[in-house]
Amino acid sequence: MGFPTFNMPFIGNPLLIAIDAVLHVLLSHGIAIGGGAVIVLSELLGQRYHSPEWERFGRRMIKPTTIMIVAVGAPTGVGIWFITSVIAPRAIGSLLRLFFWPWFIEWLVFTLEVMLLLIYYFTWDRWTGAKKRKHVALGMTWVGASMLTAALITGILGFMLTSDGWPWYQRFAQAFFNPSYVPQLVLRLGEAIFLGCIYAVLWLMFSKQSRQFRQQALRVFGRVALGALVVVVVAGLWYLRSIPPVFKDTMLASTGIPWVVQNPRALLLIDAALAAVVMAFVVFSLLPFSRIRKTVAIGASMAAILFVAQFEFLRESMRKPYVMPGYMYANQVLVREQPHFVKAGLLDHSYWYNYEAAGMPPGKYLFLQNCSRCHAIGGFNDIRARVAGRPSDGIYVILGNMDSMVPFMPPFSGTDRERRILADYLYQLTKANAASQGGGR
């Protein structure tokens, strides 16, 4: 198509974006919003109860938190952009134009957020006494700005699954305020506060505190965490309701992880166990007589990280075969463009084909354009494992009926001849394995 192709060495394209995005979600939710909220809460409690311990607790957290937000959180966020620019330029380019203004405003708010954070950080020791109230208010404004950036970006994420009437009417409001927007935003904010509580409790556990303060602070963060957890569960169910059934049907399958598809009950059990760890963490924090163990706190943070990763993974998988439902398939082909490619050919309409394909079989080029956004050759979602054991004519037939056979895959883009070329290429790719692959009858 219009842009050159990129293939991430070693880990493949899909895993590259997944790693960066999950890291960013953990930091932007858990540290920037959640961490910010618990720091400001600590300062507020310090001021209200004239407690130097609360004050010191917040003060200790602010510098590392600032570094994490600025040096890791922000670059991973921009990183999502960097990575999608090379692996899915058409998708990110289209989303950028459709949501130009939210993105532009998000940049302004983000700049404001960082300015407030820096002022908050540098004035902590200076705005004391009567000015302390002002400092707390400044902190709240900072956290508010962080939440606002989430509110601006979630509209775009929601659109990528529930594009509502946009494919027909192209109205911005429909695209941004789509059916899964509000539930997802509430879910994310609840998630952020919960992660923030875990962050605070880990600080509490691994820093020097008096026993009395630790007990008192645990109860506070335990209560906030419980509230956040309720929000997460309710908003999660609400979010599920907002998704069309056809996407939910392939929720597990579209992950591309066979174990998950074949063992939904085991997955449920694992999630239940993780949920139990999270609940244990909340309950232990709330019980007056129970001293929370460090292992429970660490366990809960691991469980929370796994939940976050799982949610983002499922959300990103579920939207398949689309990246912009009703408009663009996950492989960057426009829904209206696919029949055109079937007629006119993909290679002839790939601007860079003649240059890039020097020394590259055309089948590989067709693979890169049609499949490489989700499949890698080797690594995660290995295409060789998917077509192993199939003869060339079988692959050809499967390619021609892909969107029907596997409902979360886009249709093949290209002429009949190109379909044959890709089938032969994939067959050659797997021929070596085919014999050793024990098959059924």
Place this chain on the structure above:
Amino acid sequence: MNQLTGLLFNDPLPARINEGLLFSAFFLHLVFVLAMIGTALISLTYFILKRTGMPKASRDFHSDVMRPFIVLEAFAVVLGVAPLLLIQVGFTVSFFTAVIFLGRYWVSVILLIIVALVLLDLYENRIEHSPAGSRGALVLGVLGVFSLLAIPGVFVAAIVVAENPQQWAAVATLGGRVPGELAWLWLARYLHVIGAAVFVGAGFQYLRASDPDHKQRMLMLMIGSALYQGVIGMVLLTVLPRGVSWMTVALLGIAVLAVVIGTFALALSVGAGKPLASTAIAAIVFAILLPMLLTRQSIQDRGFRPVRETSRKAAVEYARDLQPYAEPALAAYQARLQMPLPDGAARYASSCQFCHGPAADGRGKASADLAIPPESIRDVRTTRAHLNALVMSGTVNTAMSNFRFYTPAQRDQIFDFLDWQYHVFSPPEPITQAISADARTQGTALWANTCSNCHGEDGRGSKFGLALAPPPPDFSQYSIRPAAMVGVIKDGYAGTAMAAYPDIPEEVRWGLAEMILARRVSQP
């Protein structure tokens, strides 16, 4: 050429406004980036001088200098977002093409940024708490600065490639490597950026400094870096594209003039031993930076604008080509959205029917394309467990794929449908044909001498048979209707090792079918 399609062709801002915003946003971003890099370089240099025992650097300047680093890094990152957004929508083709060509370096920038910033923040923290400095701080600082210096290398490369569309074909053919001509341009520009970082960093530190000694040294550093920039500037002139506009020449003239006057003013103040006013330093920095960046911009526009115009023109045509497909595509999408949760019949229709046919007789629309024809499912009599195993593994060397993307519950829906519609889990139908004792004897001999070579005596498949691709079916678990069996014995199964045996008398074929059914172990 169809680089801009659909939304990529919508401009949220008029081109000129986008360009103006892009320039301003980039200017702001660059000021902080340069000050950040310069600051890290200056601090580390002071630190190294201190550790090597140079008497002049006995004060804790390295720590003083580094203190605002977190502010600089924060704004460098945050203010970089706007230019990224504006260049992506303003010069879509140039931007994406260049960064994809340099994809590996481009994505590694994220890691470089994180590593550089975290290391340098830790370095700052170390030297703040122990000003004497440790070896650990030195390692953090050196590694941090090293990573930090790599970052502009990637960005400069992306810009150099984006600005030179005439070289894209060469870059593409080289598989993402940059041809020699561009490599020299890249090197000169990269060195120019580092010089600018020292200049701006020193200017920034001059503004912050209170110690006259330190101030003096920052002035010297500014002069030194300005002279260095002059030398690199000469080199840059030789690698610049030919035939630049008068506008570019004029801007460059102003920039050079600003450098000469600015450096002269700095030198005068150093000679007089009197520090310059902060506003004067800030004015000098901006007076040089602004025309320099405008020059850069006008050269960049030369490479960017024509690409934008040609791709826009092509896009209009392409949009017209696609128009006829718009309506049907939307209608198909709507149908998909309105689809209820699929049941077994619906799953069969979408995943199986194109090969096995709407009547499950193996005559799907794609069956003609296959050397080994799809099975007639309606003739199959087997068990759920066996069918499940078959569907999970697929059949080697046939189009029968594995359907591991269906959950066990979803597969069961399909099996339920097949059983309800075609009774696949019913017991095999008995043979009603009369078979003589003689035919049975012949059949037994045939099985032992011929069939069992592949099918095995017990019908589960011989060692040899199981090595075939596809292997014979397992008759202990599976059979097809007797009439169909007799048909396969007579005609063979196309594309497989199952040959046709038209010479076997009809009655003996029925005898063989009876033997096969007798080998069935598991009953549904």
